Amino acid sequence: MREPLTTHTGRAVGLPIANIDTDQLIPARFMSTPREEGYARFLLHDMRRGEGGDLREDFPLNQPAARGADTLVTADNLGCGSSREAAVYALADSGFRVLIAPSFGDIFYANALKNGVLPIRLPEAVVTTLLDRLARAPGQTVTVDVPDQTVRLPGGAVHRFEIDGFRKAMLVAGQDELSLTLSLEADISAFEAANRPRPDGAVRR
Amino acid sequence: MTEPPRTLLDKIWDRHVVHRHSGGMDLLYIDRHFTHEGSHHAYGKLKALGRAVRRPDLTFGIADHYVPTTGRDRPIADPAIAAMVERLRANTAANHVRLFDLGDPHQGIVHVVGPELGITLPGLTIVCGDSHTATHGAFGALAFGIGASEVAHVLATQTLWQARPKTLRITVDGALQPAVTAKDLILNLVGTIGTAGATGHVIEYAGTAIRSLSAEGRMTICNMSIEAGARAGMVAPDETTIAYVRGRPMAPEGAAFERAAEDWLDLASDRDAVFDREVSLEAAMVAPSVTWGTSPQEVVPITGAVPQAADRKTLDYMGLSPGQRLEGLPVDRVFLGSCTNARIEDLRAAAAIVAGRRVAVPMLISPGSTAVKRQAEREGLARLFTAAGAEWRESGCSLCVGMNGDLVPAGDRCASTTNRNFRGRQGPGARTHLMSPAMAPAAAVTGRLTDVRTLPLSPLPDGMVA
Structure with missing residues (x-):
C-alpha cells in the first residue's frame, strides 16, 4: 500500500525541453546506489550542474520559485529511452507527484504510476501555453482530480486527461498491483496447469 | 462464423x-x-x-x-x-x-x-x-x-x-x-x-x-x-x-x-x-547513415549535412555547426559492440573493412557474447582486428551504457555501433555518432566519418567469410 492519490494541488515548474531521456533524468553512473540512500540529488544531474558540479542558476529547477514544486511540466516525449525506474526514483525523491507533457516514454509512464507519480498527457498546444505561463511565473498552482480525470491549470482552464481504469483505481486506492495479482494465484496456477510453460520450449499450447 | x-x-x-x-x-x-x-x-x-x-x-x-x-x-x-x-x-x-x-x-x-x-x-x-x-x-x-x-x-x-x-x-x-x-x-x-x-x-x-x-x-x-x-x-x-x-x-x-x-x-x-x-519504406532509398545529434532521430545519410534548423544547444554539445558536412569529420575513437551490433555477422562485416589496414584512432571491440568472441577467434577475425591495432575485449554492455568503467572522455567524438546517442550516454560530455558495423570500422581506419562505399574492400585471407 502507498499513499492514495485522489485530488492534489501543487506548485508547478516547467522545463520547455522535448525528449528529456532517462539518461538525462538520471545518468547511468548513479544507478548502483541503494534505493534507501535517496535519489533526489541525481535528478537531471548533468543538466542542472555546471562542470564543477555546482547548481546552475539559470536552470529552471534550481531557481527559488521552483522550491517545493511537486508538478513538473515538460515538452514532448518525457522519459524516452531506457527502462531504468531510477529515473522515477529521482523525480519522486525530489518531491514530484505529477508530471505533465504531451507524451511520455511507455516504460517511464508505467514506472511513474508504480511509484505513485501521475503522468498526465495533455495536448501539445495546452502544454506549450502552460510552459509559457510557467516561464513568466514559475510555481503557479495546478490541481489534479484523479477520479474526475481533470486537471485545473493556472488561469483556471480545466482539461480532461486519459488514464486507464485499472491504473486509476490503483492510484486512488493507493493499492499496488502485486497485492491484486497475489489474490489471483489460483488463475496463475490454472494457466500453468493448462499450458505447462517450460524452459526448453517443448510445449504446444 | x-x-x-x-x-x-x-x-x-x-x-x-x-x-x-x-x-x-x-x-x-x-x-x-x-x-x-x-x-x-x-x-x-x-x-x-x-x-x-x-x-x-x-x-x-x-x-x-x-x-x-x-x-x-x-x-x-x-x-x-x-x-x-x-x-x-x-x-x-x-x-x-x-x-x-x-x-x-x-x-x-x-x-x-x-x-x-x-x-x-x-x-x-x-x-x-x-x-x-x-x-x-x-x-x-x-x-x-x-x-x-x-x-x-x-x-x-x-x-x-x-x-x-x-x-x-x-x-x-x-x-x-x-x-x-x-x-x-x-x-x-x-x-x-x-x-x-x-x-x-x-x-x-x-x-x-x-x-x-x-x-x-x-x-x-x-x-x-x-x-x-x-x-x-x-x-x-x-x-x-x-x-x-x-x-x-x-x-x-x-x-x-x-x-x-x-x-x-x-x-x-x-x-x-x-x-x-x-x-512503408523503400529499402533502396536507404543510404549508409550517421547520427549528428543527441537523439537517434537526428540522422542523415553519410553524404548529408547537419540540418540548418538544428537545435543550437545540441550542436554546441556535439561541436558541430548548421550545414556542416558529416563525411570527413574527424573522430577520436570507435566502439564496435552492444546488443544492437556485436553479433558474428557484424564482426564479419567490420573485419572486411579493417582487413589489411591499420586503425587511425583507438578502436574498442566488445563482442556480443563470449560465444561470439570464441567464434570470431576461430574464424580468424580477432587476429585481423588486433593486427589492425584494435582492442579485442571481453563481452559486455561496455561503452554502450558506460556503467563498467569503459567511457569516452568529455569532448571526444566516438563512432559507435550502439543504439543511443543521448548526451552523456558514453560518458559525461561524450559525443556519439551512431552508425552501422561497416561504417564504424571505416571511421576507425581513416580517423574520419567515412562513406564505407568509397573504401575498397581488401580480400580476406583464405577460408574467411565476410
Missing part, C-alpha cells in the same frame, strides 16, 4: 492472458525473464516482501551491464562494480536462478545470449529490466523492457499487468543497396517516424526487405524499436527464424521441434489482419 483475422501480436497475446481486468488491463503470463546486475532494485523489493522467485526455471541471470571487458582473470578492481556483480550472484543463488556469470562460456549481453542459447523462442512472452529486450521480437516473440517494480512483480508472480498496445506495421519492400545494413534501415525508420513515433505501439516489421534479412539483421531492427518509442518490435517467424532456432541448446528437439516449428509458422499475422497504423 469465422474468427476475425488477428495480428502476430494478437495471437501471442491471446495465448498468454491469465486474467482480464475490467479496467482494461490483462494479466499476462511471462515465459522467460532475464535479470542482470541492474536488477538489484527488483530483487531487493522481492526480499523486502519476503517472497522468492516463483519460477526460477523460467528466470535467468546474466552479468553484462557492469562487467569489465578486460582482466577477467583477476578480481574486479572497482569495488562498486564488484559489488554489483556480487549482488547479482547472491540474488540469483538465493533464488535458485541460473546465472551466466563471468567465466561462463555462455556469458554475454543478455539480448545476444538469449537467442544464441534458444532461451528465446518464437511465440513466447519475454521480459527483462532493459529497454532493448525488444531485440528478441526478431524471432516472433513478444519481448519488451520493464522497470524494477515490474521486474519484482514478474519475479514474484511470473505475470505482468499490461494494456494491449496498438499495432503499427512497418513494411519495407525492395532490396538494400550494397554496404547498406539493417542498422542503416532502422536508423532511417527512427529518423522518419521520430523517437515518439511509435509510442504506445508494438511494431511488426514486414515486407520483402525484412524477409531477406538474416536473424541477426532482424535483431538489430527490433532492438532499436524502442528508439522509435515502440513497446516492442516483432518479425513473424519464417524459415529464417526456424533455421536459426533449430539445434540451439535450449530449443526443443526432434519431433517436438517439428511440432513447435509448425505452430510458430501459424503465428504470422492473418492476411486480412488490421493494424492501427501502417508505414
